[in-house]
Amino acid sequence: MKAALVLCLLAAPVLAAEPALAPAAAPLAGESLDMGGQLVKLLLGLLLVIGLIFGLGFALRRMQQLGPRRGQIIRLVAVQHLGPRDRLALVEVGGEQVLLGLSGGRITPLHVLKDPVPMPEAEAAAPEFAQRLMELLGKDHKGGQS
Secondary structure, eight states, rough: OHHHHHHHHHHHHHHHHSOOOOSSSOHHHHHHHHHHHHHHHHHHHHHHHHHHHHHHHHHHHHTSSSOTTTTTOOEEEEEHHHHSSEEEEEEEETEEEEEEETTTTTEEEOOOOOOOOOOOEEEESOOOHHHHHHHHTTTTTTTSSS
């Protein structure tokens, strides 16, 4: 495996080299068109790579937010930020909820709740935003044309 990698790295400059028989003098208009085409290809490739990076980052975030997996013993119920490094976290462990104080590399249990905090039902994400978007697109909230 390492030998194949070394051979690929050694062969890369040979494969990337330009042909030895290049025209001695190319017309100026042809050079500018060729250079413009190369610039467009470079910019499109750069945009493709940047788009791929953002797309993979978005997909990774969405996969992490899928929710608790089956068999997971510890579940984070809620987090409240108090400052740049301080926050409160409500954690559920084995049906029991514990309020934790998190600050600067330190975790302090503050309270064990006798009765679990009821969690609100999952709502549709920002219904006002979806409604406003449909209005801007010229559609009513049922999906028909207005």
